[in-house]
Amino acid sequence: MNAIIPQAWLQERLQQPGIVIVDCRFQLGKPESGHTEYQESHIPGAVYLDLEKDLSAPVGEHGGRHPLPDIVDLSVTFSRAGIGNESIVVAYDDQGGAMASRLWWLLTYLGHEKVYVLDEGFTAWKQAGLPVTEEQTEVVPARFIATVQHSMLAEVYDVRDTLGTDRAVLIDSREAARYRGEVEPIDRVAGHIPGAVNRFWKDALDARGAWKPAVEQAARFDGIPQDAEIIVYCGSGVTATPNVLALREAGFTSVKLYAGSWSDWISYEGNPVAVGEEEERKG
Incomplete structure (x- = not known):
């Protein structure tokens, strides 16, 4: 299966056990906007992970503007988001897939084999008349164990x-x-x-x-x-x-x-x- 999934694939599986949907919306220069947009409207069941708070380490002398997180810290983040080793993870954003691809890469790097990026992103999903909600997701923590690639x-x-x-x-x-x-x-x-x-x-x-x-x-x-x-x-x-x-x-x-x-x-x-x-x- 390709890593890019169409809207219809996710729509058919919204209520399927074992699927974790992750909202990765984030705008450089407007770090709070993604979470604000998530609170206003998101795909039902989605949890939110922030590029800088969750998917990057603090900036230091080296490592760039979005350093890779510590592997243990990142594993804890995924566990708290309800992502286990057997979860099917679908990531989306509204930035052309850039932020969702970051999550795809991080999970794949840590050995997760079932992570996908939603084609076209959130706005296209909403414009297609597919379900959205402002209800906050009740996350059930999972156990994520990294196998670094x-x-x-x-x-x-x-x-x-x-x-x-x-x-x-x-x-x-x-x-x-x-x-x-x-x-x-x-x-x-x-x-x-x-x-x-x-x-x-x-x-x-x-x-x-x-x-x-x-x-x-x-x-x-x-x-x-x-x-x-x-x-x-x-x-x-x-x-x-x-x-x-x-x-x-x-x-x-x-x-x-x-x-x-x-x-x-x-x-x-x-x-x-x-x-x-x-x-x-x-x-």
């Missing part, structure tokens, strides 16, 4: 080791102007990691905001061998996760997230920075 994560030293080599393909998931270093509205340094190619994460979606099918996802990464080691990053490790998901859907077999991403990379004095376009190597 270390092969899914790249650290800063892994990225350094690839520079100037053919060991891995680096994919920058930010908008093209940020990748080229022409603008930088968030981080203190503009540019990209040398050698990285640009694949804007929103190109995973079609004109109406639905996820493109696997064959179209594969076309976005044309020229990259499906067995190549790929390291994906963005500004802080959040909007890279839709690209990780898209690569997985397209059949790529060795995809890692550089969780700290650009904001972590520039926190180390001496890490090189590139601007402009890169000449892409074809596999």
Whole structure:
């Protein structure tokens, strides 16, 4: 089963035991807005997890703007949200799947095999006339035990080791102007990691905001061998996760997230920075 599920799939299973629906709505710069929107209206049965309070660790000197949480802390968060190892988890947001993909990646990284992202998000669900509610969900805690999938994560030293080599393909998931270093509205340094190619994460979606099918996802990464080691990053490790998901859907077999991403990379004095376009190597 694909990781992207249609509205009809969830609609048919809203009352099914063992399903945990997670509202991941969050707006950068408006950190309280997601929870406020959840309180006003959400999919029946959904619990809310906050990008910065629940799905990230506190910001430090390194680790980027949304550092990975401690594994024990994250396991406790999932348990308190009612997510057990056998739960079927469906995540949604209203940000094109970026925040929901963060939850998808975190759960998959901790060994959970049944986690999905709702196609098109909450607004499309509501506009389709599907059920919503303001009633708060009574959560029954579960037991979540992590089995860390270390092969899914790249650290800063892994990225350094690839520079100037053919060991891995680096994919920058930010908008093209940020990748080229022409603008930088968030981080203190503009540019990209040398050698990285640009694949804007929103190109995973079609004109109406639905996820493109696997064959179209594969076309976005044309020229990259499906067995190549790929390291994906963005500004802080959040909007890279839709690209990780898209690569997985397209059949790529060795995809890692550089969780700290650009904001972590520039926190180390001496890490090189590139601007402009890169000449892409074809596999």
